[in-house]
Amino acid sequence: MANVKTVRLILGDQLDERHFWFQKPDDSVLVVLMEVRQETDYVKHHLQKVAAFFAAMRAFARRLSEKGHRVLYLKIDDPENRQRFAENLAKIMKESRAQRFEYLAPDEYRLDRELRQIAEGLAVPARMHDTAHFYTGRDDLAKMAAGKKRFLMESFYRKMRKAHHVLMEGNTPAGGKWNYDAENRGAYDGKTPIPKPLLFDNRVSDVLEAIDASGAATFGRIEGDRLIWPVSRRQSLSLLSDFTKKRLPHFGTYQDAMVDGRWSLFHSRLSFSLNTKMLHPKEVIDAALDTWHSQKAEIGIEQVEGFVRQVLGWREYMRGIYWQLMPELARMNFFGHTARLPDYYWTGQTNMACMADAIGQSLDRAYAHHIQRLMVTGNFALLAGVDPDEVDRWYLGVYIDAVEWVEKPNTRAMSQWADGGIVATKPYVSSARYIDRMSDYCGGCRYDKNDRSGDRACPFNSLYWDFFARHRDKLSKNPRIGMMVRTWDRMKPAEKEKTLARAAGLKRDLDGL
Numbered sequence: 001m002a003n004v005k006t007v008r009l010i011l012g013d014q015l016d017e018r019h020f021w022f023q024k025p026d027d028s029v030l031v032v033l034m035e036v037r038q039e040t041d042y043v044k045h046h047l048q049k050v051a052a053f054f055a056a057m058r059a060f061a062r063r064l065s066e067k068g069h070r071v072l073y074l075k076i077d078d079p080e081n082r083q084r085f086a087e088n089l090a091k092i093m094k095e096s097r098a099q100r101f102e103y104l105a106p107d108e109y110r111l112d113r114e115l116r117q118i119a120e121g122l123a124v125p126a127r128m129h130d131t132a133h134f135y136t137g138r139d140d141l142a143k144m145a146a147g148k149k150r151f152l153m154e155s156f157y158r159k160m161r162k163a164h165h166v167l168m169e170g171n172t173p174a175g176g177k178w179n180y181d182a183e184n185r186g187a188y189d190g191k192t193p194i195p196k197p198l199l200f201d202n203r204v205s206d207v208l209e210a211i212d213a214s215g216a217a218t219f220g221r222i223e224g225d226r227l228i229w230p231v232s233r234r235q236s237l238s239l240l241s242d243f244t245k246k247r248l249p250h251f252g253t254y255q256d257a258m259v260d261g262r263w264s265l266f267h268s269r270l271s272f273s274l275n276t277k278m279l280h281p282k283e284v285i286d287a288a289l290d291t292w293h294s295q296k297a298e299i300g301i302e303q304v305e306g307f308v309r310q311v312l313g314w315r316e317y318m319r320g321i322y323w324q325l326m327p328e329l330a331r332m333n334f335f336g337h338t339a340r341l342p343d344y345y346w347t348g349q350t351n352m353a354c355m356a357d358a359i360g361q362s363l364d365r366a367y368a369h370h371i372q373r374l375m376v377t378g379n380f381a382l383l384a385g386v387d388p389d390e391v392d393r394w395y396l397g398v399y400i401d402a403v404e405w406v407e408k409p410n411t412r413a414m415s416q417w418a419d420g421g422i423v424a425t426k427p428y429v430s431s432a433r434y435i436d437r438m439s440d441y442c443g444g445c446r447y448d449k450n451d452r453s454g455d456r457a458c459p460f461n462s463l464y465w466d467f468f469a470r471h472r473d474k475l476s477k478n479p480r481i482g483m484m485v486r487t488w489d490r491m492k493p494a495e496k497e498k499t500l501a502r503a504a505g506l507k508r509d510l511d512g513l
């Protein structure tokens with residue numbers, strides 16, 4: 001490690017080869033990447049998630065070396081690896097005799113605090129640089145929300161559209177409307193051909209062996225040694241191009257649709273590439289807009305606006321919420337829920353057809369799309385009164401794209417309403433009626449979608465009314481959902497009693513559903 005002046009640390013979700021650090025090689029700079037048990041062990045992760053992060057980090061390190069950068073890469077099973085950032089960095093700083101330490105702003109609160117501490121403890125100067133990845137700074141949303149009782153996504157999104165001139169015609173929104181959400185709620189029509197998902201053939205036996213040798217515990221499945229997720233910028237760009245060509249034309253219409261066995265439908269599956277920074281959100285939005293501009297006759301504005309809203313709106317908004325509410329967000333539990341997460345979240349073995357499909361594909365692919373996460377698995381956990389800590393741990397472990405800054409506000413705030421309504425004006429709960437409208441699950445289910453109190457009554461129905469009965473004090477004044485409390489109040493006493501008895505039975509044996 002002769003002549004190293006500066007050590008630069010890259011985290012596993014900072015794989016942006018276009019960052020200014022990598023404009024030209026500098027022999028006095030040592031770029032360090034490390035696979036550490038500290039990161040595999042803070043929750044139990046899906047095997048594909050760990051493998052994808054490591055495979056992408058390895059590919060990134062190789063690419064930097066090819067471009068002439070000096071790279072030190074610590075693999076998870078390397079005997080020299082001390083398995084924690086602090087210990088590894090102390091050793092590298094000592095052995096290299098570097099005179100500076102630099103790192104990129106971590107997106108996770110935990111690592112932000114830790115790296116700040118490490119930097120302060122070094123005998124040499126240290127500096128944190130921006131990742132230059134997001135449209136907004138960490139604290140921008142908090143500033144915009146200052147003094148306001150509530151600052152919802154829609155207000156933030158409109159500001160973003162204006163500030164970045166996205167889908168704007170002068171000062172007005174393209175097409176005359178800010179939001180085409182009403183046109184984004186179609187159930188699948190059964191006719192529009194669903195394009196085959198683009199799957200990569202990344203052989204990762206070396207990564208899998210290293211994970212195994214390290215003793216890191218994982219869950220979920222992988223097909224042999226084949227990783228289907230993109231592990232490089234080149235593959236990420238192919239996925240982006242596949243999306244704009246084949247899926248964008250129907251993305252908005254079927255954004256909320258669910259079809260049994262069709263795991264990705266018209267979704268982009270770009271979240272892993274975005275969250276590891278192999279792709280920049282601006283290039284993703286620009287690619288969608290370019291396609292729309294060149295094919296306006298075939299692609300309606302509601303398709304492209306639906307996509308822009310997710311990336312420019314929700315993604316940036318959730319990041320702002322994370323930094324505004326952490327660390328309190330991690331402890332919020334508005335409803336005081338305490339139940340255990342049922343076992344089938346880890347096995348997929350349940351008679352509820354919707355849950356079996358959403359969980360099964362999560363275990364097979366480390367992926368479920370937004371409505372499966374929100375209105376099936378998240379909805380069920382909320383209705384069943386599961387402790388948000390347990391729900392959070394599952395979502396943070398299971399998905400390929402799960403990094404805490406985006407997972408936690410989505411899970412804890414949006415899906416479990418543990419924030420009591422900062423992000424969403426009402427809890428996202430539904431009975432079988434919504435799931436049946438948006439999917440084909442109920443037809444093949446053992447439970448009866450139309451019943452709420454009998455032996456075969458759909459658990460979502462019984463637990464839905466039980467939820468309103470037990471949280472009536474917290475919900476009756478909610479302008480958007482209080483009417484459901486009043487509907488419950490008006491139900492005949494005998495029907496109420498039967499429904500609550502059925503719900504109590506279900507809650508006693510949640511694992512048996």
Ligand SMILES: Cc1cc2nc3c(=O)[nH]c(=O)nc-3n(C[C@H](O)[C@H](O)[C@H](O)COP(=O)(O)OP(=O)(O)OC[C@H]3O[C@@H](n4cnc5c(N)ncnc54)[C@H](O)[C@@H]3O)c2cc1C
Nearest residue numbers: 267268269270271310314315370373374401402407410411
């Ligand atoms: C309970 C729950 C947990 C979630 N956990 C995560 C997570 O850990 N990581 C994650 O990236 N997303 C998370 N989401 C948001 C969303 O479900 C995923 O971003 C999306 O399903 C990823 O698949 P896709 O790339 O095919 O998305 P698409 O449907 O193709 O959407 C395009 C892009 O928009 C962005 N996006 C869409 N919805 C959201 C949202 N609500 N918040 C932030 N970005 C959004 C994503 O970057 C996504 O890649 C969660 C949602 C819920 C309800």
Ligand code: SF4
Nearest residue numbers: 352354432442445458
């Ligand atoms: S009947 Fe209930 S449990 Fe079965 S698929 Fe429909 S919503 Fe899910």
